[in-house]
Amino acid sequence: MATAISDSFAIGIDIGGTNTVFGIVDIRGNIEARGAISTKKHERVEDFIEELYKAVMPVIETVGGKDKIKGIGIGAPNGNYYSGNIEYAPNLSWKGIIPLCDMITKKFDIPSALTNDANAAAIGEMQYGAAKGMKDFIMITLGTGVGSGIVANGQLILGHDGFAGELGHTIIIPNGRLHQGTGAHGSLEVYCSATGVRLTALEKLEQNATTPSLMRNYTKDELDSKAVYDCAMEGDQLALEVYAFTGEVLGRALANFVMFSSPEAIVLFGGLTKAGDLILNPTREHLEANVLPIFRNKVKLIFSELKESDAAILGASALVWDIK
Amino acid sequence: MATAISDSFAIGIDIGGTNTVFGIVDIRGNIEARGAISTKKHERVEDFIEELYKAVMPVIETVGGKDKIKGIGIGAPNGNYYSGNIEYAPNLSWKGIIPLCDMITKKFDIPSALTNDANAAAIGEMQYGAAKGMKDFIMITLGTGVGSGIVANGQLILGHDGFAGELGHTIIIPNGRLHQGTGAHGSLEVYCSATGVRLTALEKLEQNATTPSLMRNYTKDELDSKAVYDCAMEGDQLALEVYAFTGEVLGRALANFVMFSSPEAIVLFGGLTKAGDLILNPTREHLEANVLPIFRNKVKLIFSELKESDAAILGASALVWDIK
Numbered sequence: 001m002a003t004a005i006s007d008s009f010a011i012g013i014d015i016g017g018t019n020t021v022f023g024i025v026d027i028r029g030n031i032e033a034r035g036a037i038s039t040k041k042h043e044r045v046e047d048f049i050e051e052l053y054k055a056v057m058p059v060i061e062t063v064g065g066k067d068k069i070k071g072i073g074i075g076a077p078n079g080n081y082y083s084g085n086i087e088y089a090p091n092l093s094w095k096g097i098i099p100l101c102d103m104i105t106k107k108f109d110i111p112s113a114l115t116n117d118a119n120a121a122a123i124g125e126m127q128y129g130a131a132k133g134m135k136d137f138i139m140i141t142l143g144t145g146v147g148s149g150i151v152a153n154g155q156l157i158l159g160h161d162g163f164a165g166e167l168g169h170t171i172i173i174p175n176g177r178l179h180q181g182t183g184a185h186g187s188l189e190v191y192c193s194a195t196g197v198r199l200t201a202l203e204k205l206e207q208n209a210t211t212p213s214l215m216r217n218y219t220k221d222e223l224d225s226k227a228v229y230d231c232a233m234e235g236d237q238l239a240l241e242v243y244a245f246t247g248e249v250l251g252r253a254l255a256n257f258v259m260f261s262s263p264e265a266i267v268l269f270g271g272l273t274k275a276g277d278l279i280l281n282p283t284r285e286h287l288e289a290n291v292l293p294i295f296r297n298k299v300k301l302i303f304s305e306l307k308e309s310d311a312a313i314l315g316a317s318a319l320v321w322d323i324k
Numbered sequence: 325m326a327t328a329i330s331d332s333f334a335i336g337i338d339i340g341g342t343n344t345v346f347g348i349v350d351i352r353g354n355i356e357a358r359g360a361i362s363t364k365k366h367e368r369v370e371d372f373i374e375e376l377y378k379a380v381m382p383v384i385e386t387v388g389g390k391d392k393i394k395g396i397g398i399g400a401p402n403g404n405y406y407s408g409n410i411e412y413a414p415n416l417s418w419k420g421i422i423p424l425c426d427m428i429t430k431k432f433d434i435p436s437a438l439t440n441d442a443n444a445a446a447i448g449e450m451q452y453g454a455a456k457g458m459k460d461f462i463m464i465t466l467g468t469g470v471g472s473g474i475v476a477n478g479q480l481i482l483g484h485d486g487f488a489g490e491l492g493h494t495i496i497i498p499n500g501r502l503h504q505g506t507g508a509h510g511s512l513e514v515y516c517s518a519t520g521v522r523l524t525a526l527e528k529l530e531q532n533a534t535t536p537s538l539m540r541n542y543t544k545d546e547l548d549s550k551a552v553y554d555c556a557m558e559g560d561q562l563a564l565e566v567y568a569f570t571g572e573v574l575g576r577a578l579a580n581f582v583m584f585s586s587p588e589a590i591v592l593f594g595g596l597t598k599a600g601d602l603i604l605n606p607t608r609e610h611l612e613a614n615v616l617p618i619f620r621n622k623v624k625l626i627f628s629e630l631k632e633s634d635a636a637i638l639g640a641s642a643l644v645w646d647i648k
Binding site for chain 2: 152172
């Protein structure tokens with residue numbers, strides 16, 4: 001007997017470099033049960049899948065068994081939706097091309113789908129969060145790096161090879177700051193990630209050597225984006241300038257993205273959004289200043305409505321409802 | 325009796341600021357008959373439609389009458405696919421919002437569809453030209469201005485309001501050259517249009533005041549993009565540098581577009597493409613240098629396969645095959 005969709009559950013699995021978290025999610029986005037295993041300790045992907053199976057199967061029983069599960073959705077770095085493969089993920093120990101969907105489907109005997117973390121976040125937001133009901137929006141994740149998921153005409157833009165949506169690597173300031181990871185100069189990620197905020201703070205301190213700043217109470221190693229935020233909340237002028245600059249670069253970038261796909265909204269997610277208006281105000285100002293008049297004051301610039309701890313599981317699980 | 329699609333024709337109408345051209349097109353892209361009227365002389369859109377009707381109807385008879393016509397596709401500046409309106413087109417004398425599709429459909433009693441010129445070019449290319457069979461590509465028109473039409477998942481990206489795809493107005497060089505028309509600084513259009521080539525040439529001549537150049541044989545007013553091209557073909561060093569720079573800016577822009585939608589191809593169209601390898605080589609070089617490795621040497625950078633004189637009619641007509 002077929003199970004109605006309202007009685008079905010999706011498994012959402014988020015594979016990170018260190019840990020893998022999973023949850024059993026209903027169609028409304030309630031996480032009924034959850035669990036986690038280590039990613040890092042498994043040098044062979046086969047061992048990882050074995051442990052994942054042992055961790056997930058008992059949890060499935062708590063919602064009524066395998067018949068209730070519509071599918072498994074997986075978010076992973078460099079996860080390719082078309083192929084179901086993880087391809088050359090720099091921060092996983094499994095090298096080369098890993099046919100993850102095939103392996104998961106075979107092991108669990110449940111259909112599965114895979115995409116990268118930012119795309120998963122976008123469809124999570126569309127299914128359960130701030131972009132509910134929207135057909136055109138862009139999700140920007142501002143964390144250790146800058147990721148993106150783009151939805152147009154109600155579908156993820158994946159590109160001809162599944163690698164679309166690398167907006168963190170678009171060049172916003174030609175010949176700008178060097179991105180150590182990619183070798184590119186002036187990309188969005190090298191300014192608007194947690195690392196970028198830290199680098200901007202170090203630059204500001206050096207360029208304004210005689211200006212007093214609470215940020216000088218930290219050693220170079222201690223001065224992370226959290227420290228910059230704390231100083232800004234104390235009203236520290238240089239720390240505030242760090243956010244003004246970060247928002248300016250982000251706003252300029254978003255203006256270009258708006259003129260590409262004219263989204264109804266841009267949804268911001270991740271650690272940097274904790275800065276609230278400190279980041280939102282300069283971002284909005286420079287977005288509006290850099291778009292053509294026909295786009296002005298039309299795009300909603302909003303924060304994700306998903307709890308950060310749940311978003312990865314919800315995003316991965318949302319893939320399942322589209323599995324044919 | 326219903327007419328089979330292979331026996332049907334589409335009417336393609338391209339509305340330009342000066343003239344309007346139209347053609348009767350079959351499903352394979354053969355233009356069976358064509359005509360033209362003045363746009364400019366009609367201050368009222370009602371008069372324009374009246375003359376258009378009188379010009380088109382006799383031509384319809386040459387292919388077997390109205391029953392053979394599946395629909396009318398229209399390309400026009402600021403044409404909005406969703407609403408069927410021309411909205412605030414700066415270079416037409418009809419001001420404000422013109423409900424063109426409604427007016428055409430009522431007058432002709434034939435279904436109609438409307439989009440802007442660059443989007444029409446993109447679907448023309450997909451239906452009849454270099455992008456045949458592609459589901460993900462970007463069309464860039466390099467003419468007096470720079471336009472774009474973006475196809476992803478086999479569909480035009482129109483955005484939530486129908487205005488997506490204004491890539492000519494994305495900012496490539498922050499605080500760069502002023503665009504007189506929009507007030508923006510450093511947009512793609514202010515460098516990579518015919519006007520942009522002329523401005524770059526004038527800058528090069530001024531910055532290299534002691535360098536001999538064939539371009540100095542022209543007055544400032546005479547030195548247009550055609551003159552720069554002629555000088556470059558004669559091997560003139562400064563003129564060649566104009567193309568190298570134009571290609572560099574275009575390549576940088578295309579790199580960002582590739583990281584957005586990961587297209588199978590970028591199709592270049594319009595006057596600037598006459599420069600062939602002079603523009604193509606530096607464009608390709610800077611495209612490849614500015615994308616992440618996963619995108620490198622994957623994107624086809626190609627010229628349109630449609631005759632420039634036919635492309636606007638073909639593009640507009642291609643809209644018809646999607647009318648439901």
